[in-house]
Each structure stands twice: as structure tokens, then as C-alpha cells.
Amino acid sequence: MAEVVAAFGVPHAPGFPALVAREGPGCETAKLFAEVARHLDAVKPDALIVFDSDHLNTFFLDNLPIFSVGIAETVTGPNDQTRMPAYEVPVHAALAGHVRATGIGEGFDLSLAQDFAVDHSIMVPLHFLTPRMQIPIVPIFINGLAPPLPLSKRCHALGRMVRAAIAQWPHDMRVAVLASGSFSLEIGGPKIPHGQRAGTPDPEWAKRVQAHMQAARIDELLEEATSSRMLRAGNVGGELLNWIAMLGVIGNRKPRFIEPQIEHGHAYGAWRWD
Amino acid sequence: MSVYAIDKICYRALHDLAFREAVKRDPAAAIADLPLTGEERQALLAGDVAWLYERGVHPFLMGHLTRFGLFGLTVMTYSERIRAARDPR
Numbered sequence: 001m002a003e004v005v006a007a008f009g010v011p012h013a014p015g016f017p018a019l020v021a022r023e024g025p026g027c028e029t030a031k032l033f034a035e036v037a038r039h040l041d042a043v044k045p046d047a048l049i050v051f052d053s054d055h056l057n058t059f060f061l062d063n064l065p066i067f068s069v070g071i072a073e074t075v076t077g078p079n080d081q082t083r084m085p086a087y088e089v090p091v092h093a094a095l096a097g098h099v100r101a102t103g104i105g106e107g108f109d110l111s112l113a114q115d116f117a118v119d120h121s122i123m124v125p126l127h128f129l130t131p132r133m134q135i136p137i138v139p140i141f142i143n144g145l146a147p148p149l150p151l152s153k154r155c156h157a158l159g160r161m162v163r164a165a166i167a168q169w170p171h172d173m174r175v176a177v178l179a180s181g182s183f184s185l186e187i188g189g190p191k192i193p194h195g196q197r198a199g200t201p202d203p204e205w206a207k208r209v210q211a212h213m214q215a216a217r218i219d220e221l222l223e224e225a226t227s228s229r230m231l232r233a234g235n236v237g238g239e240l241l242n243w244i245a246m247l248g249v250i251g252n253r254k255p256r257f258i259e260p261q262i263e264h265g266h267a268y269g270a271w272r273w274d
Numbered sequence: 275m276s277v278y279a280i281d282k283i284c285y286r287a288l289h290d291l292a293f294r295e296a297v298k299r300d301p302a303a304a305i306a307d308l309p310l311t312g313e314e315r316q317a318l319l320a321g322d323v324a325w326l327y328e329r330g331v332h333p334f335l336m337g338h339l340t341r342f343g344l345f346g347l348t349v350m351t352y353s354e355r356i357r358a359a360r361d362p363r
Contacts, residue, residue, distance in 0.1 A: 056335060057289070061281050080288060145334060188337030188352075190327070190359045195350050197337060235333055 002095075002169035005274065006043040007177040007250045008036050009213075009243045009258075011266035012124040017084035020128075032259055032268040033128035039256065039270035040129055045176035047092045048130070048137045049099075049162060049249065050122055051242035052180045053144030055080065057119040065111035066150050067158060069100040070139035072114055079117035084127055092136035095169060099138060102165035108158060113141070121239075125180050142245060144181065144238030152225040155241040156218070159248020166249075179246035181239025183209045184265030189235040200265035202233035209240060210260040210267045216252045234265065277330040279309050280318060284335035287344055297344050321345040323352055324359035 010033065020030045057080045059065060072091045078084060103110045122139060140162070142155055159177075166175050183206040186192050191201035200206070212221040225244065230237040250271050258269035283305065286293040296304040301319055310318070317325040323336050333356065339345055340352040 056285065056332070060285055061278060061332070146332065187334050188340070188356065189333035190324075190356050192353055192356065194353050194357065196353060197340065197349055 002166045002171060002173040002175055004163055004166055004249055005045060005174045005176055005272075006039065007179070007246050007271040008040060008129070009179040009181075009246060009267065009269040010036055010125045010129070011182050011261075011264070011268070012121045012180045014080075014082040014084075014120040014124060016124050017082070017127055028261075030128075032261075035257065035259070036268050036270055037129045039272055040176060043176060043272060043274060044174060045135055046173045047095055047175050048135050049175060049177045050125075050137050050139050050180065051159075051178070051245045052118070052122050052139060052141055053236075053239050053242060054141050055119050055121055055145060058113070058116050058141065061146065064143060064146055065141065066143045067108060068111035068113050068141040069096055069103070070113045070116055070118075070141070071096040071100065072116070075116065075118055075137070075139065077118040078120045078123040080119040082120035082123070084120070084123065087123055087126065087133050089126060089133045090136040092138050095173070095175075096138040098169055099140070099162055099165045102168065103158070103161050106161050106164075108161055121180050125178060129178070140245070142241045144241050145236060147227065147231065147238075149227045149230065149238045150241065151227070152222045152241065152244050155245040156222055156248035159245040162245075163249045163251070177246045177249045179242040181242045182206075182234070182236060182264075182266040183240050183243075184233035185236040185239070186234035187236055191234060200234070200263060202237070203262045203265060205229070205233040205237075206265040206267070207260065207262050210258060210262070213243070213247070213255060213267070213269065214258055216254045218247055218252050221247075276310050276314060280314060280326060280331045281335050283308065283318070284331070284338045287342055288338040294342055294344070298342070301345055318345055321347045321351065322355065323347065324355045327356060327359045328362055330362045
């Protein structure tokens with residue numbers, strides 16, 4: 001039977017691959033990704049559920065899903081001209097289809113994507129965590145960028161549904177979960193600093209989110225992470241929903257490791273129970 | 275208000291190389307046939323991102339314009355202007 005064996009959360013700034021190529025494996029970004037990758041390698045997952053907020057590249061405002069599951073043989077990216085290698089990643093189509101069907105049966109109206117590419121928000125994490133792209137993914141998209149956003153509680157419930165779907169999968173499989181995103185980040189909006197493209201308008205919120213995760217205070221996190229609170233932390237603050245969905249999959253566990261970079265409004269984390 | 279049309283222009287600035295090059299060459303001509311009001315056209319050509327933001331254009335998408343220096347926008351002018359914007363109506 002399939003089981004959830006670990007979960008991870010990372011940011012995905014598009015500048016990371018170039019930064020690490022320039023500064024080498026000793027830089028802080030490289031070291032933090034390496035630490036998460038070490039945990040990921042240790043649990044030897046057969047598949048990786050990826051909760052991600054597309055940055056209006058895979059989907060657009062003409063037809064925007066709140067939740068969508070990608071079901072294909074492979075997916076390519078990045079499709080947004082991020083300066084990094086191009087990849088083709090296997091998708092676990094059977095598991096993705098099972099998750100989607102289970103979700104629909106549980107009342108989650110999950111949109112379907114079968115012919116799609118993904119942007120840096122998936123490819124930057126995979127570039128660092130699974131550079132050989134050997135682990136098939138199940139991409140689950142959550143609208144975190146174009147308000148109105150889905151509720152935190154609904155995203156957590158989505159995660160719990162994914163856990164149930166995995167438990168019902170009738171094959172031996174070790175499944176890990178990856179959440180991609182920041183807690184406080186403004187891109188192109190009024191809260192950016194002078195002379196910058198992006199900024200961290202609300203490091204206090206990022207710190208609070210990280211502290212709740214550190215202590216597994218999930219109910220408090222869900223209570224506090226309203227749409228308006230997340231968006232006050234930046235117009236990309238809804239990316240927290242990916243972490244919340246990931247926490248729904250694994251239940252109220254404390255992380256094995258969680259390292260905040262408060263000044264950047266994000267954190268790196270790994271949850272293991274082996 | 276054709277917010278969607280402007281969001282789409284920003285999207286195409288990133289994803290449609292021919293369109294991006296056309297905007298670089300002759301911004302007014304590149305958007306001449308697109309369904310914008312006179313005010314929107316004027317705001318876009320002037321790089322008035324605060325005005326566009328206040329009317330609901332997605333700021334993440336407008337950031338694409340700066341990335342390619344379209345409509346006269348640089349990181350500096352963009353940040354100066356958007357920081358002065360009020361909340362969208």
C-alpha cells in the first residue's frame with residue numbers, strides 16, 4: 001500500500017539557479033536546498049506530490065482554476081524564461097488521476113490539465129532537489145496569486161484528501177510531498193522597495209508562520225492565514241496555501257528541520273518521521 | 275475598463291517574442307488594434323503603472339514590462355510609480 005513518507009517546503013525565487021551557479025555550493029541558498037535534498041534522498045520517495053501556485057504562466061486569467069491536477073506522461077519547463085536549465089520531468093499520471101478522482105468523489109471540484117508546461121515555481125525547487133528528474137511528480141496547482149484566493153482551511157482539507165487518496169492507492173509506493181512558495185513576498189506591487197522588482201513587506205508574518213509550523217500549531221495557522229492577512233504580507237503571500245495543503249497531507253507533525261530566512265519572507269523545511 | 279486586455283498584453287510581453295519585439299519597436303503601433311479605451315492606451319504608453327494598478331491590472335503581470343524595458347519602464351521608474359499607487363478600486 002502507498003504511504004506518505006515525508007514532506008518538504010521551499011521557496012522558488014527565479015534568481016536562485018543563476019545565484020548558485022555564480023556563488024557556488026557554499027552560498028546560503030545552495031546549502032539550504034542541499035539540506036532539504038539530503039532529507040529527500042534519505043526517504044527514497046517513488047513519487048512526489050507538488051503543491052504549487054502557477055504564476056499565471058501555465059494558466060491565465062482567461063480560464064483560471066482554483067485547484068487543478070496535472071495529469072500527463074511528462075511536463076516541461078520552465079515556460080517563463082527563467083535563466084536556468086530546461087527540464088522534462090516525469091509525471092505519475094496514474095497516481096495523479098487517482099488523486100483527482102478521489103478528490104472529486106470527496107467534493108473537491110478539481111480542474112484537469114493534460115497539456116501543460118510549468119514555470120519556475122516548480123522547476124526551481126526540482127532543479128535543486130531532484131536534479132536528475134528521476135522522481136515522477138503529481139502537480140497540484142492552487143491559485144495563490146489571483147484573488148479571490150481559496151480558504152486556508154479548504155487547502156488544508158485538500159491536503160487531507162490527498163493523504164486519504166494515497167492511503168487508498170493499491171500499490172506499494174513511497175510518496176513525499178513538496179510545497180513551493182514564500183510567506184511574505186511582493187512582486188511588482190506598491191509594497192516593493194524603491195529601485196527593486198520585489199520585496200518582503202511583512203517579515204513578522206513570515207516569522208509567525210514559521211513559528212507555527214515549528215511548533216505544529218496548525219489550527220492557529222489556519223485561523224490566522226486569512227486571505228486578507230496573506231495578501232497583506234505581499235501580493236504573492238497566497239503561496240503559503242501550498243505549505244498549508246502540504247501540512248494537511250502529513251497531519252500535525254513538527255518538522256525535522258525548518259530554517260527561516262525572515263528577511264526574504266520564506267523558509268526551508270523538512271518533515272520526516274522515520 | 276479592459277483590465278483583461280492589459281493583463282493579456284503583459285502576459286504576451288513575456289510569452290510572445292514577436293509581440294514583445296513589436297512593442298519595443300513601436301509601442302503605439304503594437305497595441306493599436308487591441309481593445310483598449312483611450313485612457314488605457316494613453317496610460318500604458320506612458321508607463322503609468324499606478325493608474326493601471328488602481329484600475330485592477332495585476333501587478334505581478336505588469337512586472338513583466340519592466341523585465342523587458344517596455345513602455346519606457348525601468349526597475350527604477352516602475353518602483354517609483356507603483357509605490358505611489360492607491361489600492362485598486
